[in-house]
Amino acid sequence: MRRMYTHADKVFHSCNLTFMSLVLILTLYPFWYVMIGSVSTMGHLIRGGFILLPDGLHFEAYQQVFRNALIPTAYRNTLFITIVGTAFSMFLTILGAYVLSLKKLPGRTFLTFFFVLTMLFSGGLIPLYLVVRSIGLLDNIWALIIPGAMSTYNMILLRNFFESIPEALFEAASIDGESIWGYLFRILLPLSGAGLATITLFYSVSYWNAYFESLIYIRNRDLWPMQTVLRQVLQTAQMNTMLYDDARQTVAAETLKDAMIVITVVPILMVYPFIQKYFVKGIMIGSLKG
Amino acid sequence: MSKMWKRALTIFMAMIMLCGFALPAELGLADGDEPVELTIFMASTRPMNECTDLTRQYVKDNIAVDMNMIQGDSTTFDQQLALYVSGGDMPDVVLCSYATYLGYAAEGAWADISPYLTDDLPDLMTYVGDYWPYLTVDGAIGGVPRLLNVPSSHVVSIRKDWLDNLDLEEPKTLEEYTEVMRAFTFNDPDKDGKNDTYGLSAAGYSYLSFLMGAFGASSERDYFLNDDGTITTNAISEEYRDALRYLNSIYTEGLIDPELFTCTYEQAQAKWGRGEMGIWSNWWSHAGNAYYRFDFGNLQPDAVVTHLLPPVGPEGKSGNLYATPFDAVVSVSYLCDQAKIEAALRLLNFNASPLGFRVLMYGIPGEFFEWDEANNMTTWTTELNGGVSKSGKYTTTDMEVYKLLYQERWQGQSDALYSGPEGKLWYGGGELRYQEPVREDVFCMFLTDEYIKYHAELDSYFKTSMIAFIMGEKDIENDWDAYVAEYMNMGGDIERQSQLKVYNDTFNTQCVFAE
Numbered sequence: 001m002r003r004m005y006t007h008a009d010k011v012f013h014s015c016n017l018t019f020m021s022l023v024l025i026l027t028l029y030p031f032w033y034v035m036i037g038s039v040s041t042m043g044h045l046i047r048g049g050f051i052l053l054p055d056g057l058h059f060e061a062y063q064q065v066f067r068n069a070l071i072p073t074a075y076r077n078t079l080f081i082t083i084v085g086t087a088f089s090m091f092l093t094i095l096g097a098y099v100l101s102l103k104k105l106p107g108r109t110f111l112t113f114f115f116v117l118t119m120l121f122s123g124g125l126i127p128l129y130l131v132v133r134s135i136g137l138l139d140n141i142w143a144l145i146i147p148g149a150m151s152t153y154n155m156i157l158l159r160n161f162f163e164s165i166p167e168a169l170f171e172a173a174s175i176d177g178e179s180i181w182g183y184l185f186r187i188l189l190p191l192s193g194a195g196l197a198t199i200t201l202f203y204s205v206s207y208w209n210a211y212f213e214s215l216i217y218i219r220n221r222d223l224w225p226m227q228t229v230l231r232q233v234l235q236t237a238q239m240n241t242m243l244y245d246d247a248r249q250t251v252a253a254e255t256l257k258d259a260m261i262v263i264t265v266v267p268i269l270m271v272y273p274f275i276q277k278y279f280v281k282g283i284m285i286g287s288l289k290g
Numbered sequence: 291m292s293k294m295w296k297r298a299l300t301i302f303m304a305m306i307m308l309c310g311f312a313l314p315a316e317l318g319l320a321d322g323d324e325p326v327e328l329t330i331f332m333a334s335t336r337p338m339n340e341c342t343d344l345t346r347q348y349v350k351d352n353i354a355v356d357m358n359m360i361q362g363d364s365t366t367f368d369q370q371l372a373l374y375v376s377g378g379d380m381p382d383v384v385l386c387s388y389a390t391y392l393g394y395a396a397e398g399a400w401a402d403i404s405p406y407l408t409d410d411l412p413d414l415m416t417y418v419g420d421y422w423p424y425l426t427v428d429g430a431i432g433g434v435p436r437l438l439n440v441p442s443s444h445v446v447s448i449r450k451d452w453l454d455n456l457d458l459e460e461p462k463t464l465e466e467y468t469e470v471m472r473a474f475t476f477n478d479p480d481k482d483g484k485n486d487t488y489g490l491s492a493a494g495y496s497y498l499s500f501l502m503g504a505f506g507a508s509s510e511r512d513y514f515l516n517d518d519g520t521i522t523t524n525a526i527s528e529e530y531r532d533a534l535r536y537l538n539s540i541y542t543e544g545l546i547d548p549e550l551f552t553c554t555y556e557q558a559q560a561k562w563g564r565g566e567m568g569i570w571s572n573w574w575s576h577a578g579n580a581y582y583r584f585d586f587g588n589l590q591p592d593a594v595v596t597h598l599l600p601p602v603g604p605e606g607k608s609g610n611l612y613a614t615p616f617d618a619v620v621s622v623s624y625l626c627d628q629a630k631i632e633a634a635l636r637l638l639n640f641n642a643s644p645l646g647f648r649v650l651m652y653g654i655p656g657e658f659f660e661w662d663e664a665n666n667m668t669t670w671t672t673e674l675n676g677g678v679s680k681s682g683k684y685t686t687t688d689m690e691v692y693k694l695l696y697q698e699r700w701q702g703q704s705d706a707l708y709s710g711p712e713g714k715l716w717y718g719g720g721e722l723r724y725q726e727p728v729r730e731d732v733f734c735m736f737l738t739d740e741y742i743k744y745h746a747e748l749d750s751y752f753k754t755s756m757i758a759f760i761m762g763e764k765d766i767e768n769d770w771d772a773y774v775a776e777y778m779n780m781g782g783d784i785e786r787q788s789q790l791k792v793y794n795d796t797f798n799t800q801c802v803f804a805e
Contacts, residue, residue: 042584130377133379215366216373219360221338232335252584
């Protein structure tokens with residue numbers, strides 16, 4: 001049956017639509033401006049006013065970024081760190097969350113406190129560096145994965161998600177002879193798609209964006225991830241724009257920055273639509289208990 | 291000895307002599323020893339590639355130093371260095387700030403290079419000149435200063451076409467400058483029929499120094515040595531107060547862009563590009579950058595830009611902001627043995643030499659640059675051949691990865707190779723720095739404990755007060771005494787007394803403050 005809208009409903013929907021459209025434009029325009037800025041001339045941006053379209057397609061900024069010989073290896077390193085690191089992190093996080101979600105686990109409260117304590121107090125940068133150094137991970141790409149492989153926050157989130165699944169399932173599975181591992185892999189994980197997708201996204205974004213660790217642990221530039229290289233390209237541009245040193249750089253830092261935002265954000269942004277439906281749901285469920 | 295043996299010996303000797311002549315003497319070649327690897331840590335973002343690898347190989351072949359570069363991040367440099375030191379991984383050579391150098395020197399983190407500073411390093415000794423005392427801590431010298439060696443880095447750019455439109459001459463005195471700024475603000479200099487221009491704009495308060503210099507003051511917390519041996523504290527001096535009076539008057543009249551105090555470099559470039567001001571106080575290279583990277587030629591096609599000397603004040607005073615002689619030190623780690631210390635100094639001596647500087651700046655000679663016997667750059671592939679090297683094998687990008695020391699004047703020669711307006715402005719701006727009068731800040735290299743303790747707070751108070759006086763938020767006549775009292779109470783007096791003591795001790799003088 002088709003619903004009949006009253007005059008007030010129509011007015012409300014019109015206003016609502018107008019307002020939300022404005023919000024949408026306000027939200028999208030900065031992204032659009034960055035896209036325009038990355039392919040426009042500096043003169044077009046300097047003239048000021050409201051800019052809706054670029055003044056042609058100028059790819060000098062992208063050329064400047066990709067002229068850097070480190071880009072291919074950096075992209076490879078970032079992909080490795082993101083894929084392997086996320087898989088490794090998820091493995092550890094799932095195991096930790098699963099164990100802590102078992103209500104009959106002896107010392108469960110103490111173990112939870114033990115993990116949560118690390119969220120409140122960290123060892124500090126120098127001790128962490130000394131540990132990484134002592135286990136021989138300096139100048140090793142695993143130094144970008146292992147030290148921060150498990151996030152307590154993510155683990156607690158996933159534990160809460162696991163706890164929201166009825167315990168009766170576990171008991172039923174036990175009666176049917178399912179082992180503790182079988183319950184995890186055959187029942188719990190298939191039911192936790194939303195939570196897993198969310199945590200996977202958290203980890204992959206954090207690995208994708210990481211650069212500080214590489215500054216500290218990695219001296220060999222062939223092991224640098226993409227973010228470190230891009231940061232260097234941008235800093236060089238800003239310095240050169242200020243001081244003029246690099247004669248080859250005819251691109252202003254502002255344009256270069258826009259191009260780098262596009263290069264950096266677009267790949268990871270493309271992942272969102274595929275897991276968006278899990279994303280909101282996963283966060284909501286995880287946050288209900290704790 | 292048989293004839294054959296004599297011939298062989300003669301040929302052998304001749305070959306040795308030829309080899310000796312073929313190698314440039316100024317390289318200071320090692321005597322056949324294995325190259326010494328030096329890990330060099332510096333905040334750098336410059337890309338390393340096959341072109342810079344050629345430079346590394348060239349240095350390795352010619353002075354037996356293998357430069358293993360560790361590039362740090364400028365924002366976390368001190369943190370990274372602390373990690374390396376605490377982990378026992380201190381790099382052999384560290385290019386750090388002067389303050390960082392002094393801090394680590396007090397802890398004995400640097401090797402004492404003073405016994406190695408001999409006449410065998412002629413270019414380095416000439417380069418550093420009289421600056422060794424600034425590097426001496428507890429009788430030891432732990433590094434070499436990276437000297438800027440220019441009186442000032444600020445210049446004044448002006449729209450000459452606007453002067454022509456208004457039938458005005460290039461200003462020289464403060465009065466003439468004020469008249470020009472007034473005309474640029476109110477007389478429609480761009481002839482567009484709109485009142486949309488200012489006399490002056492810049493990226494921040496420090497660029498007002500060129501006007502304050504006309505009163506014998508500056509825009510920073512400088513200390514000036516007077517002819518009678520007294521030292522003037524700029525922040526509380528009558529000269530500074532006079533300068534503030536003048537700036538307040540032109541601000542109130544509307545001759546200065548009110549956004550000047552919050553303007554960033556990019557915003558100032560945009561304003562210049564949109565033709566919003568006729569006088570732009572800027573960094574010496576910025577007017578050239580406007581053409582090269584900010585599309586100024588298209589935005590203002592009729593513009594004619596030139597540089598000016600700062601104005602001469604009523605008492606004949608003039609000056610722009612003083613540039614600190616050096617801001618960084620190439621320091622040598624305490625972990626280095628004799629071979630490494632010698633290698634580090636050999637590298638620095640090479641960097642200070644005419645050829646060495648250009649190799650570390652532009653790449654290997656012949657392939658990436660050429661120069662004549664009078665030390666002038668004649669070609670630079672980056673500019674003249676679209677970045678393609680002479681043989682066509684390499685496309686250059688940024689080549690300055692291994693440059694540790696500055697040689698501003700030599701570097702300026704490459705500016706002259708540019709054919710467009712940017713080249714003229716870069717070169718002109720660069721050379722103008724050496725012609726500008728400045729008042730030297732005689733305490734700028736004395737970073738005493740008291741300075742480190744009070745500097746940040748004093749600086750903040752000084753700047754905010756300056757802006758408040760100029761904008762009229764504080765009254766220059768009624769609030770001045772309170773400002774001076776507050777400044778001194780905040781540590782201003784303790785700080786300057788500590789610096790004066792070090793100054794007198796260093797130069798064996800008996801200077802006192804003028805105030």
